[in-house]
Amino acid sequence: MxxxxxxxxxxxxxxxxxxxxxxxxxxxxxxxxxxxxxxxxxxxxxxxxxxxxxxxxxxxxxxxxxxxxxxxxxxxxxxxxxxxxxxxxxxxxxxxxxxxxxxRDPIFLEKRIELYAETFQEMGCGKEAEIEIARMKKARIENESQTxxxxxxxxxxxxxxxxxxxxxxxxxxxxxxxxxxxxxxxxxxxxxxxxxxxxxxxxxxxxxxxxxxxxxxxxxxxxxxxxxxxxxxxxxxxxxxxxxxxxxxxxxxxIERKSNKVVQLLQEEKTVAALAREMYGGKYETLFSLVMSDLIGHTDRLEQTGEISKTYRDGVFYYRQKQEESH
Ligand SMILES: [Zn+2]
CATH class of the missing domain: 3.60.15.10 (Ribonuclease Z/Hydroxyacylglutathione hydrolase-like)
Known part of the structure; x- marks a missing residue:
């Protein structure tokens, strides 16, 4: 049955x-x-x-x-x-x-904010990151009622x-x-x-x-x-x-379309922060965290697909499209 x-x-x-x-x-x-x-x-x-x-x-x-x-x-x-x-x-x-x-484990949440601060710095962000980190620290206290x-x-x-x-x-x-x-x-x-x-x-x-x-x-x-x-x-x-x-x-x-756009913009070497300003204009400031998450995600993805590579100088990552090897 x-x-x-x-x-x-x-x-x-x-x-x-x-x-x-x-x-x-x-x-x-x-x-x-x-x-x-x-x-x-x-x-x-x-x-x-x-x-x-x-x-x-x-x-x-x-x-x-x-x-x-x-x-x-x-x-x-x-x-x-x-x-x-x-x-x-x-x-x-x-x-x-x-x-x-x-x-809302306080140790975990503090560590999470530290990770963001470190990441934004490595991505070449300046005062926008400082504003965002200050906002996150304030929110951590204010949102305790959501526990x-x-x-x-x-x-x-x-x-x-x-x-x-x-x-x-x-x-x-x-x-x-x-x-x-x-x-x-x-x-x-x-x-x-x-x-x-x-x-x-x-x-x-x-x-x-x-x-x-x-x-x-x-x-x-x-x-x-x-x-x-x-x-x-x-x-x-x-x-x-x-x-x-x-x-x-x-x-x-x-996702694929946006990644293609990102590769095009990385013909010259740049930081994710510079890329974000170029792609998003004023939204880089007003939607800072979302914009950064988005483009960090795409640069991760393009590194994985082998389309871009990065170099690390003075604590900051610079990304660039991989050049075709010429013979
Ligand atoms: Zn939702």
Whole structure:
């Protein structure tokens, strides 16, 4: 006898925002006799009220939720966790690599800021980096209220949780996971890919204290996802996606195009900071961290493909397109 497994029933919680993200999405999910919350939005009354409305519309209350599962540790995905758990101590699951971030381990966060400071210096940044590092130090103190309290249960790739496979998809964040319901090819994809914008592969500190090769890791995750059949992807922002593979392919093509542009601009030797000014103009200052993460990612990638090489002088890296050997 063939046993058919019912697809999870999904009640999206969609919180509009004026930001370029369009919406913050998280999901109430009925599956295998359980009620799950996948991600937890932003910490705001507006988000809370929309969440309450969705619960009420389906005759649920917070008391009915069996577990909260996080796709990654970013603040726009964990916002309501503490508020919910003051009402009911619901089990919270997250990838183990996210723990020091969710619990805001001060030693880890200090080290992370040091890594950024060192990286920006090596990339040839000047006062913009100083401003950014000062901002990060201030934010580390100010964001202490976002610390996740109480127990967190660890997830790893390959785990099975309430009928979902945990698939590691690092890149946007090191602890990023996708929750995959294989029988119905349903995926909860967090910020791994978003229909209306390219998601950022952010540089970070890995568990060995080194800088991550974030774009390479991100690209490998996207390629992996192309091997997994998906009929629907519930993402962290924007539209729910019925053509996930098409969107992933577009993202991969966009990465390739941008890398080609970067190679062209590296016919003469330059630092990533100089490259960033040339490619992004004023955004180099206004979106400093994102722009730097992006171009550091591309120079990592182009070193790997052998299209550029770097030299280190006086504490700064200079990148240049590899010259064709002439005979
Ligand atoms: Zn997000």
């Amino acid at each position: 063939k046993v058919t497994v019912k697809a999870p029933t999904v009640y999206p919680i969609i919180v509009p925002t004026k930001m370029s993200l369009h919406t913050f999405n998280f999901y109430l999910v009925e599956t295998a006799g359980k009620l799950l919350l996948i991600d937890a939005g932003v910490e705001s009354d507006k988000c809370w009220n929309i969440f309450q409305d969705v619960l009420a519309a389906h005759n649920y209350s917070i008391e009915d939720i069996d577990a909260i599962i996080l796709t990654h540790h970013h603040e726009d995905h964990i916002g309501l966790v503490n508020r919910i758990r003051t009402i009911k101590d619901i089990p919270l699951y997250a990838h183990e690599k996210g723990f020091n971030r969710l619990q 996740i309290h109480g127990e967190i249960l660890p997830l790893r790739g390959g785990d099975n949780l309430f009928g979902f496979q945990v698939i590691e998809t690092p890149g946007h964040a090191l602890d990023h996971i996708m929750l995959y319901h294989e029988p119905s090819e349903t995926a909860f994809t967090g910020d791994q890919f978003i229909e209306h914008s390219s998601t950022n592969a952010l540089i970070d500190l890995d568990e060995n204290g080194a800088r991550t090769l974030s774009l390479l890791i991100y690209e490998a995750s996207l390629r992996h996802l192309l091997t997994i059949p998906m009929s629907i992807a519930y993402g962290g922002h924007g539209n729910i996606m019925e053509n996930p593979h098409e969107i992933i392919t577009k993202h991969l093509e966009r």
